[in-house]
Amino acid sequence: GAVVSQHPSRVICKSGTSVKIECRSLDFQATTMFWYRQFPKQSLMLMATSNEGSKATYEQGVEKDKFLINHASLTLSTLTVTSAHPEDSSFYICSASIGTGINYGYTFGSGTRLTVV
Amino acid sequence: DAKTTQPPSMDCAEGRAANLPCNHSTISGNEYVYWYRQIHSQGPQYIIHGLKNNETNEMASLIITEDRKSSTLILPHATLRDTAVYYCIVRVGSNYGQNFVFGPGTRLSVLP
Numbered sequence: 001g002a003v004v005s006q007h008p009s010r011v012i013c014k015s016g017t018s019v020k021i022e023c024r025s026l027d028f029q030a031t032t033m034f035w036y037r038q039f040p041k042q043s044l045m046l047m048a049t050s051n052e053g054s055k056a057t058y059e060q061g062v063e064k065d066k067f068l069i070n071h072a073s074l075t076l077s078t079l080t081v082t083s084a085h086p087e088d089s090s091f092y093i094c095s096a097s098i099g100t101g102i103n104y105g106y107t108f109g110s111g112t113r114l115t116v117v
Numbered sequence: 118d119a120k121t122t123q124p125p126s127m128d129c130a131e132g133r134a135a136n137l138p139c140n141h142s143t144i145s146g147n148e149y150v151y152w153y154r155q156i157h158s159q160g161p162q163y164i165i166h167g168l169k170n171n172e173t174n175e176m177a178s179l180i181i182t183e184d185r186k187s188s189t190l191i192l193p194h195a196t197l198r199d200t201a202v203y204y205c206i207v208r209v210g211s212n213y214g215q216n217f218v219f220g221p222g223t224r225l226s227v228l229p
Binding site (some may be wrong): 043093 | 158159219
């Protein structure tokens with residue numbers, strides 16, 4: 001089946017530094033990818049929608065200058081957390097839509113646990 | 118997309134069937150019911166989806182009521198590895214480029 005590979009799975013960084021998270025579609029082309037954030041004991045919250053070759057669309061309250069999204073190819077989207085702070089510590093998950101019609105759905109990456117110290 | 122309501126938590130004995138309900142009383146005719154689960158510290162995993170007919174695959178069965186206002190996900194023989202948060206999501210199947218909206222889901226605990 002369609003697989004989305006997300007790296008790294010876990011990262012610890014110092015406050016003030018930047019971290020890049022990669023999301024690759026391995027055996028299909030992903031025109032659109034979605035980035036979610038999940039805090040402990042909470043559900044997934046959409047941060048932004050990433051479209052290949054164009055600017056990402058950010059949800060209300062998500063700083064586009066802090067969470068830089070690049071979707072330069074049909075198989076790769078990246079999320080860069082710039083000038084990270086401890087409150088950015090969270091579980092970040094990407095996903096891509098797959099299939100058409102009755103077989104339409106979403107596949108998710110395995111997530112990235114970011115800890116800012 | 119229609120809103121869903123699920124119980125916050127459920128317990129199930131290992132080896133027994135786990136029946137997870139979902140209410141989607143405002144579902145419209147072209148909206149599918151999707152079920153995903155999230156095991157701790159992993160990304161959501163697809164389980165099953167359907168429009169109006171009952172569906173079965175190697176993981177689970179999906180029973181949708183005739184009026185489509187509710188559904189039940191059935192794990193026929195729950196194991197400890199089925200402990201996870203289960204999300205019921207309703208959305209238009211062909212609404213390409215639109216994300217899933219996740220509710221709080223049901224935290225299923227499979228007990229030995």
